Amino acid sequence: xxxxxxxxxxxxxxxxxxxxxxxxxxxxxxxxxxxxxxxxxxxxxxxxxxxxxxxxxxxxxxxxxxxxxxxxxxxxxxxxxxxxxxxxxxxxxxxxxxxxxxxxxxxxxxxxxxxxxxxxxxxxxxxxxxxxxxxxxxxxxxxxxxxxxxxxxxxxxxxxxxxxxxxxxxxxxxxxxxxxxxxxxxxxxxxxxxxxxxxxxxxxxxxxxxxxxx
Amino acid sequence: xxxxxxxxxxxxxxxxxxxxxxxxxxxxxxxxxxxxxxxxxxxxxxxxxxxxxxxxxxxxxxxxxxxxxxxxxxxxxxxxxxxxxxxxxxxxxxxxxxxxxxxxxxxxxxxxxxxxxxxxxxxxxxxxxxxxxxxxxxxxxxxxxxxxxxxxxxxxxxxxxxxxxxxxxxxxxxxxxxxxxxxxxxxxxxxxxxxxxxxxxxxxxxxxxxxxxx
Numbered sequence: 001x002x003x004x005x006x007x008x009x010x011x012x013x014x015x016x017x018x019x020x021x022x023x024x025x026x027x028x029x030x031x032x033x034x035x036x037x038x039x040x041x042x043x044x045x046x047x048x049x050x051x052x053x054x055x056x057x058x059x060x061x062x063x064x065x066x067x068x069x070x071x072x073x074x075x076x077x078x079x080x081x082x083x084x085x086x087x088x089x090x091x092x093x094x095x096x097x098x099x100x101x102x103x104x105x106x107x108x109x110x111x112x113x114x115x116x117x118x119x120x121x122x123x124x125x126x127x128x129x130x131x132x133x134x135x136x137x138x139x140x141x142x143x144x145x146x147x148x149x150x151x152x153x154x155x156x157x158x159x160x161x162x163x164x165x166x167x168x169x170x171x172x173x174x175x176x177x178x179x180x181x182x183x184x185x186x187x188x189x190x191x192x193x194x195x196x197x198x199x200x201x202x203x204x205x206x207x208x209x210x211x212x213x214x
Numbered sequence: 215x216x217x218x219x220x221x222x223x224x225x226x227x228x229x230x231x232x233x234x235x236x237x238x239x240x241x242x243x244x245x246x247x248x249x250x251x252x253x254x255x256x257x258x259x260x261x262x263x264x265x266x267x268x269x270x271x272x273x274x275x276x277x278x279x280x281x282x283x284x285x286x287x288x289x290x291x292x293x294x295x296x297x298x299x300x301x302x303x304x305x306x307x308x309x310x311x312x313x314x315x316x317x318x319x320x321x322x323x324x325x326x327x328x329x330x331x332x333x334x335x336x337x338x339x340x341x342x343x344x345x346x347x348x349x350x351x352x353x354x355x356x357x358x359x360x361x362x363x364x365x366x367x368x369x370x371x372x373x374x375x376x377x378x379x380x381x382x383x384x385x386x387x388x389x390x391x392x393x394x395x396x397x398x399x400x401x402x403x404x405x406x407x408x409x410x411x412x413x414x415x416x417x418x419x420x421x422x423x424x425x426x427x428x
């Protein structure tokens with residue numbers, strides 16, 4: 001007799017509820033969720049309480065920087081507060097993870113603007129749902145010349161969002177603001193073989209070839 | 215500049231704490247933990263509180279059946295309480311997951327005894343640390359003939375535990391108890407090709423061959 005995995009019965013409703021919770025996380029199935037739950041059951045009560053309280057505290061006490069919308073412990077994040085960062089270079093990214101990825105390179109000294117998503121009619125995300133208006137407001141109040149680096153995903157949604165933001169910034173530029181809009185270089189990833197690079201990337205890196213620097 | 219992953223800085227201490235918690239789960243690295251945490255951050259407060267409260271409730275309110283040590287919502291689990299199960303067939307397993315795996319087959323109508331581990335000198339687990347004494351006590355109070363099915367892992371530790379339990383039960387048998395000790399059939403798994411079966415399994419299934427039933 002074959003029982004499909006969904007029919008699996010748990011010996012306790014508490015166990016079943018906890019498995020439901022973990023299984024709601026991205027990429028976690030019911031078997032993995034059960035593994036996590038049985039691990040927690042082996043811990044002592046203090047450790048499980050600490051786990052639960054940390055999650056509650058995160059959700060209740062976390063702030064989002066009201067300048068760049070990055071996650072923060074204060075009203076303004078440490079990057080926006082820093083005097084060592086170049087506040088006239090603003091890198092526009094989709095998520096907090098992108099900020100962390102760029103920070104990890106140690107090569108960028110400007111500030112950020114986290115959109116919290118990209119325009120995607122398929123997922124019902126319109127320009128109003130993400131932090132584009134606040135980017136425009138932020139640039140409108142800048143007195144000096146600013147560079148905006150578009151660092152969104154290289155997908156159709158990313159390109160759409162890039163184009164939409166560029167159109168909005170064009171209005172500011174026509175009103176006399178000095179804004180330079182750039183985007184991350186696209187091409188063959190460092191360390192990749194030509195033969196394993198996809199056609200579109202290869203064609204574009206051929207079209208956008210640059211002068212050889214010795 | 216290459217920064218090793220451990221050096222990654224989180225923009226918030228709350229975020230970092232939550233990542234630490236999830237990264238303590240088995241098989242979860244810091245990248246996966248961050249993915250879980252950012253998912254929780256996107257949920258509303260009620261859902262995160264529900265997640266945290268479910269974990270606390272699980273740890274504080276869960277019971278272990280005092281007969282078979284399976285997880286349960288009551289003092290005695292539903293399997294041990296059931297009148298439809300054969301209480302003279304006791305299947306000895308390592309963990310709660312093994313009970314669920316056997317229950318899922320729908321082919322077993324006896325009861326269980328969950329050891330909560332197997333004897334492993336390497337991991338410092340001695341016979342006193344697992345529920346062997348309670349198994350012996352449970353069998354000592356049985357008046358009628360009992361079958362004990364040893365369903366432990368087919369590893370050296372599993373074999374050691376099987377042997378230890380058998381020795382303990384022998385003492386009961388010599389004292390006049392009627393106990394039949396069996397173990398799960400070992401051999402080539404259903405659906406497996408001979409050529410991909412390991413040597414030891416193949417040699418043993420040859421040695422333990424059985425009459426062909428048409």
